[in-house]
Amino acid sequence: MCESTNLNPMPMWQSWLIFLGAGGIATILFSFATPWWIGLGLRSDQALLLNTTTLLICLIAIAVVLYGRENRPWTWRAIKTRLRIRNITRKQWMLVGVGIIFVDLTYIGLQVTRGPIVEIVPEWFKAPHRADSSINYAGDYMALLMFSGMIFLNVISEELLWRGCILPRQEASHGRNTWWIHGIQWACFHWFKPWDLIPILPGALLYGWLATRTKSMIPGLVLHFGLNGLGIILLAAQVFGSS
Numbered sequence: 001m002c003e004s005t006n007l008n009p010m011p012m013w014q015s016w017l018i019f020l021g022a023g024g025i026a027t028i029l030f031s032f033a034t035p036w037w038i039g040l041g042l043r044s045d046q047a048l049l050l051n052t053t054t055l056l057i058c059l060i061a062i063a064v065v066l067y068g069r070e071n072r073p074w075t076w077r078a079i080k081t082r083l084r085i086r087n088i089t090r091k092q093w094m095l096v097g098v099g100i101i102f103v104d105l106t107y108i109g110l111q112v113t114r115g116p117i118v119e120i121v122p123e124w125f126k127a128p129h130r131a132d133s134s135i136n137y138a139g140d141y142m143a144l145l146m147f148s149g150m151i152f153l154n155v156i157s158e159e160l161l162w163r164g165c166i167l168p169r170q171e172a173s174h175g176r177n178t179w180w181i182h183g184i185q186w187a188c189f190h191w192f193k194p195w196d197l198i199p200i201l202p203g204a205l206l207y208g209w210l211a212t213r214t215k216s217m218i219p220g221l222v223l224h225f226g227l228n229g230l231g232i233i234l235l236a237a238q239v240f241g242s243s
Helices: 013-038 044-068 078-083 090-120 122-129 141-192 194-214 218-239
Strands: none
Touching: 013 044, 013 122, 013 141, 044 141, 078 090, 090 194, 090 218, 141 218, 194 218
16 A cells, blocks of 8 residues: 555556656657757757756656645645655665665666667667767866756656656555556656667666665665766766866
8 A cells, every 4th residue: 555645546557658758758859859959059968968957847847747736735744745755774775775786787787788779770869869979078167067967957856756756656556566567667768768778677677666665765866866976977087087
């Protein structure tokens, strides 16, 4: 039984609609808006930053709408309870620590699956995702600050929507099966970059399992920062490196 009170069970069709619909918004932004922004004079990384921020604002808007439709008070106490923003036990923190290692290793290790998928994806779909290796970030502290802010917004917005708003309502529908249903759906949200679906899947399943086990949004926040933080570390190495 779902721990939160007065939660309407979310049917399978509705959760699929939200996950795949959000992925559709990302597809429009990355595969269609990116070339348009570049045509207007933005660099590819600037277009990526703009499109990603737009997507994350959309995710927050979806979370706000879902919360508002539940007719709950807009107080911190009510929001914190509904979204399950609560501390976890020491044992659960140990699971999260192991989870960070698992998520990072599986994501990096399964990069070998990207090649065959990239080969069959149309050029117009994948070209806007390519990083411009000619950009020199040495000494570009503003880029580091902006991309760090984007990563922070990325983690917060996704966890608010997926593990905060949606997963508890999925628990009311699917019970013990929620963790793997949610994990598969969250992996499929990333269909805007299909070459990442397999590397993301093991971690996505772990996100769902830990969230249902701890009844807390905290593990997802920590795991998400643990994975996405790798990109910031790599960017910081360029920024503080010699030009």
